[in-house]
Amino acid sequence: MIKGKEFDQKIIDQIKNRKIWPRPRWLFLLKNYSIWLAGGLTLLFGSISSALFIYLAADNNLAAHRRIGFSLAEFLLLAIPFFWLITSAILIYLAYINLKKTENGYRYSPWLISLIVVIISLVGGLVFYNLGLSRTIDNILGRELPFYEYVINPRVSFWLDNDRGRLAGIMVDYSSKNQQLSLIDSQNNSWLVDISRINQLVGLPVIDFNRLINQPIGLSGKVTAINRFEARGIMPIKGGNGFFGRRRVPGRLSPKSIIIIK
């Protein structure tokens, strides 16, 4: 039956009766461009996510954590920005899926496409990191996003635990003569911190306190009185500038509210 002309005629009759025509070319082009666009966007967001990963992961040296007295496990837990690592991985995977779905994507090895996607995301991430985009985005997220300190940058919440002898905030002043620094925490409280007992391990670089002014820092030690803290260890916190600045309503932070080190 299939070999006869009747079959061909049946198809033609169906086409005519159902009044169907080939779909226009632009519809397919639109679909293809949409897939490319989705692939491009996921690559872009993947690069931004990688930039934030690099930003939060950079300058995490084990030596500084030794100064505080953390174990390697604690160091890894705090040093690796898992949120951005997972987000980057998801976006890279989505970019891979999109590129595979393009018209000729199936012709290339999955390994080759994966490699290209990972390289583009990393190179893009490095470019965005060097342009300062990651810092800007982290500041915005820290300022605007609830749970920033728990989800995006958990090292911030780690340091916000006075009961366990930790204190975090923006360092606003420092006196080498008095061995003191002042700090404003996330609740906008001003603290006077005694740094005379900070451990300085042999062979480790000397802490340059002047470079830490206006930067978020974490301190380990103990609360000695109201808004007084005795520090045993100090560590700059990467990221979180926006978070510590979120409660500082303009005008509220008058010079009087800051403990001035004389």
Add this chain to the structure above:
Amino acid sequence: MALSNQDSFVLITGRYKVRLFSYIKRLTNIRDEDAEDLLQDIFLKVYLNLNNFNRKMKFSSWIYAIARNQVFSHHRKVSVRPEGHADVLDENISRQLITDINAIDIIDREISRQKISQAIFRLKSKYREVIFLRFFEEKSYQEISDIIRKPVGTVGSMLDRAKKELRDNFLKLKKYDKRKRI
């Protein structure tokens, strides 16, 4: 490739209907009437998507790829896995297959062409499919790649594994035959 005259589509149906019909039958175990219905759906889909033809591939590969998708989506709808049809092989195809998998040494003359098709039928469906495309439809690696939408390298390794599995199946059949004779 838009067709201004719907009647000219008969050139395509006339050229591919028999080949696609046997391709459907090899991919599935459905009845002839159902295969014919499926073939009609395939041609309607081809007609609708004519403007999506990728000029980087052969037209036959493109039409086979649509047929394959339609077969799989039909089986998804009826929730049945496509199972190949174990028809008796053409003499030339069976000879070519046996030579290609270096099985001349293990195949007795008594093993009929029907047994060979049984060995093919026992293959995993993904391997059976590439064997069909390579030996029955005589497609090149690039054409198979375009039909099953996998890289050429993957097609090569799938064919290698398919041939190995086929050879193993022959060995099992031979053992089974010996036991039966005893």
